[in-house]
Amino acid sequence: MNDFEPNIAVRQRWMGVLARAGDALDAHEAALKDSAYQLIRAPEVGMTLVRGRMGGTGNAFNLGEMTVTRCVVRLADGRTGYSYLAGRDKRRAEL
Template sequence: MTAENNRRAWMSLLAKAPADRLTALWYSYGASPSFHWLRAPEIGASMVRGRLGGTGAPFNFGEMTLTRCALQLESGEVGHGYVQGRDKDKAQIAALVDALMQGPEASEVTSTILKPLELEMTAAKTVRAEKAAATKVDFFTMVRGEDT
């Protein structure tokens, strides 16, 4: 797996993580590195695109609110945060984690923040899938006597 794919994976995880859980894990990490803003957190909208059936022609589905920011650590690493909604603190934490993942603290950040988030989100997804599977109805066709 390339570094770009790894970054894509942790950025996705940070964007999808519940804000309260990400914040709690960030404070349990304990570090608060010095940084300066390249782009302070700002709230805006982005066009969401969709495809019918997952393979059809793309179309504009609608807009969604997002918050983004960019920062640079004093050690030089640049981090970006893009999160759904209007949560400036979550965007800042996502950007800080992104920047730290590009430096020597990457393994510690992974074990303290990213792995617990990934495990919790996978468990929640499994629970949702089990609940959905419990409501599944299997339809079947019985052969009637006159249909033979």
């Protein structure tokens, strides 16, 4: 583990909170945008294949496709952040 990697469980919990925040995150957008960062890959919309299993344990099958938005940023301290979210919200993917 290097100096940039926080405790993985703590990071996963906070990423889950941010992912479920939805419109509540908008009130804090200005504070989040004040952080110095560089866009490595600007927000872009694409498609991904969703797979499923009958009963959760059966053979895998292709359920369908869904739109996703992704973005990659590099913070001023060198850490890189990756965002993938369901839908077409480019602004939220950049947050």
